Amino acid sequence: MNINQVRFSGAKMELSWSVLEIHGADATQFLHGQTTINIKKINSNEARLGAVVSLNGKLEGYFAVIKRHEYFLLVLPSELEINVLNRFQKYIVMEDVEIKKTELNPKIILGPSSKKYLNLQNFIPLQIFGETGALTFDNVLPDLPTMTNDILTELCVLSGFPRLGQEIELDMLFSETILSKIAYEPDKGCFLGQETVSKIENFRGPAYYPVLMIINEELDIANPQVFNCEQRKGGTVRSSFKRQGQTYLYCYLFRDFRIDQSSLLIEIEGRIISAVVHYYPYLKNDDLSKVLELMSLASTEYTQNNNTDKAKEYLLQAIEIKSDHADAYEALGVLLGHEGNFIGAIELMDQLEKIDPKSVMAHTNKSLYLMKLGKITEAEDEKNKATIKSFSYYGDEAKTKQRIAEEKTKLEEENKRRESMFQQVLEIDAEDEMALFGMAEILYNREQYNEAIEKLSYVLKVNPKYSVAYLLLGKCFEKNKNRVEAMEIYQKGIKIAAAKGDMMPANEMQSRLSQINI
Amino acid sequence: MDNIVEITPKAQEQIKKIFETEKAGLNQGLRLGVIGGGCSGLSYKIEISDPKDKDNVLTFDTVKVLIDPKSAIYLKGIVLDFQDGLNGKGFVFNNPNAKNTCGCGESFSI
Numbered sequence: 001m002n003i004n005q006v007r008f009s010g011a012k013m014e015l016s017w018s019v020l021e022i023h024g025a026d027a028t029q030f031l032h033g034q035t036t037i038n039i040k041k042i043n044s045n046e047a048r049l050g051a052v053v054s055l056n057g058k059l060e061g062y063f064a065v066i067k068r069h070e071y072f073l074l075v076l077p078s079e080l081e082i083n084v085l086n087r088f089q090k091y092i093v094m095e096d097v098e099i100k101k102t103e104l105n106p107k108i109i110l111g112p113s114s115k116k117y118l119n120l121q122n123f124i125p126l127q128i129f130g131e132t133g134a135l136t137f138d139n140v141l142p143d144l145p146t147m148t149n150d151i152l153t154e155l156c157v158l159s160g161f162p163r164l165g166q167e168i169e170l171d172m173l174f175s176e177t178i179l180s181k182i183a184y185e186p187d188k189g190c191f192l193g194q195e196t197v198s199k200i201e202n203f204r205g206p207a208y209y210p211v212l213m214i215i216n217e218e219l220d221i222a223n224p225q226v227f228n229c230e231q232r233k234g235g236t237v238r239s240s241f242k243r244q245g246q247t248y249l250y251c252y253l254f255r256d257f258r259i260d261q262s263s264l265l266i267e268i269e270g271r272i273i274s275a276v277v278h279y280y281p282y283l284k285n286d287d288l289s290k291v292l293e294l295m296s297l298a299s300t301e302y303t304q305n306n307n308t309d310k311a312k313e314y315l316l317q318a319i320e321i322k323s324d325h326a327d328a329y330e331a332l333g334v335l336l337g338h339e340g341n342f343i344g345a346i347e348l349m350d351q352l353e354k355i356d357p358k359s360v361m362a363h364t365n366k367s368l369y370l371m372k373l374g375k376i377t378e379a380e381d382e383k384n385k386a387t388i389k390s391f392s393y394y395g396d397e398a399k400t401k402q403r404i405a406e407e408k409t410k411l412e413e414e415n416k417r418r419e420s421m422f423q424q425v426l427e428i429d430a431e432d433e434m435a436l437f438g439m440a441e442i443l444y445n446r447e448q449y450n451e452a453i454e455k456l457s458y459v460l461k462v463n464p465k466y467s468v469a470y471l472l473l474g475k476c477f478e479k480n481k482n483r484v485e486a487m488e489i490y491q492k493g494i495k496i497a498a499a500k501g502d503m504m505p506a507n508e509m510q511s512r513l514s515q516i517n518i
Numbered sequence: 519m520d521n522i523v524e525i526t527p528k529a530q531e532q533i534k535k536i537f538e539t540e541k542a543g544l545n546q547g548l549r550l551g552v553i554g555g556g557c558s559g560l561s562y563k564i565e566i567s568d569p570k571d572k573d574n575v576l577t578f579d580t581v582k583v584l585i586d587p588k589s590a591i592y593l594k595g596i597v598l599d600f601q602d603g604l605n606g607k608g609f610v611f612n613n614p615n616a617k618n619t620c621g622c623g624e625s626f627s628i
Contacts, residue, residue, distance in 0.1 A: 292571070292572055292587075293572075295572070295587045295588060296572045296587045298587065298591075299574070299587035299588070299590045299591055300587075302590075302591055302594065303522045303574075303590050303591070303594045304522075311591075327588045330588060331587075331588050331591050334591050334592060335591065360553065360554035361552075361553075361554045363554065364554030364560060365554075365560075368560070386554045389554075390553070390554060478543060478544045478545070479541075479543070481544060483544055486544070512545070515544075515545035515569065516544045516545050
């Protein structure tokens, strides 16, 4: 078994987790006040990940909450059962709430196959281990491959979903774990520990936070393991796996180094190693992302490895996952056409036309294949349909261009309004950095890059920590084709933005740096 | 890794000139694609474009070529050339897989 089998097809797994049952007239209100999620918004037979934290914002437990008609189920790692039970019992005063253990054994189907079971009563949708899943308490599971621990490790390291005792421990600051993203709803109102969680979020964010780091060699790393970076503690590796010449690390990384797609030199186990940082989720588990991955794999198999059969297999999986993805039908049809299977290719073009009635290629390709089969009249007919549809396509393109031109006109009107406002501010205070930056943005929008550079250089003289000014300055250098200057300013700006906690400009600068640094 | 497509030195020079005159951004590349229509069925498409996720990115000297996964299946093996001079056609796609090519050299069938 490999990870792609789970992600693109499916696997089953018995969770070694316990199940608590919570009922009573006040169960909803009680859980809502205790947990990090909006219990009131959970529908019947729906599951959501939630957590409980201490007054100091430390993790005391996490679980999947399932709402039944008259009660709730909490599905959680068995090691947390006593903790969570005791935690809840401590806060039941006069509420009509009763919590009891059950003998239920939760199992899960992970991957696209899980969708087939969600129409059945006994399966509940749940996002877990970085995958779509269907949770059940039934004793009999479908005939699917069984998940292995190695594959589970890969899924968790690549998706960021934590396992107790591996990627996550109790008493960690909730805000420093990935649960603050996947098991927290900030707008749900008060809960125990919420004040600490909000303070951390609103200040500079957590000091350490999970990221994926990828190293271009295979290493055995003992976990957990602290590593250094720039002669200070960089973070901790909690789990890892190696595959095809690379090592993947689930790390808690210090704020200053936490820039997406940046390269870091880390000191670990007595060695200095280069690692690339990636934000979670590294693997996306929505249908469209998986289909795009499969398209890319199919394309690589065909163009690089000359493996048409493997390419077709990937495309069929893509269609299984998302039956309305037009490109998959088109690509598969073209492959069949290359193999001389024109009848099969024509069937796929017919399906493509049903999914995308505007598709020109459905008719163009069908025309070519009909020609191969000697059906000239029908081929000409399809060619004419392609021509008519291409006019419609060009008509749409022209409308898009017109819309872009209209937006440009609106932008210039807005620029004029803002320009007037900034000029008034600068008349009062010639060193107002916001007004100067605003003027620079207007000049950039008008493609007056040299003038924008002048303004931005002055902004940075007035305030060398104005993060977004570095980003805009870099973009101006890019427009002027000054690659070296652009790279230098991005490198400087990334460090400053990261130290301030301005992650959006930091990440954008890193992204642009990666793109121009060929 | 074998390149999905090949670009002759002459075509590379011409592309560099176009990037200068069109003021292409530092991160932009030449996107190759296929569109329907044309006298023989399929036509090639060339445009300056930003890279997109999952693009195959091929580098020829300083020229970056972008091909999305679906287009790569159509374009596998083609050679992009440039024919200048009085009788020159400009950019020409030589497709070893093409069974028919129309006189203009822009449209092909497979």
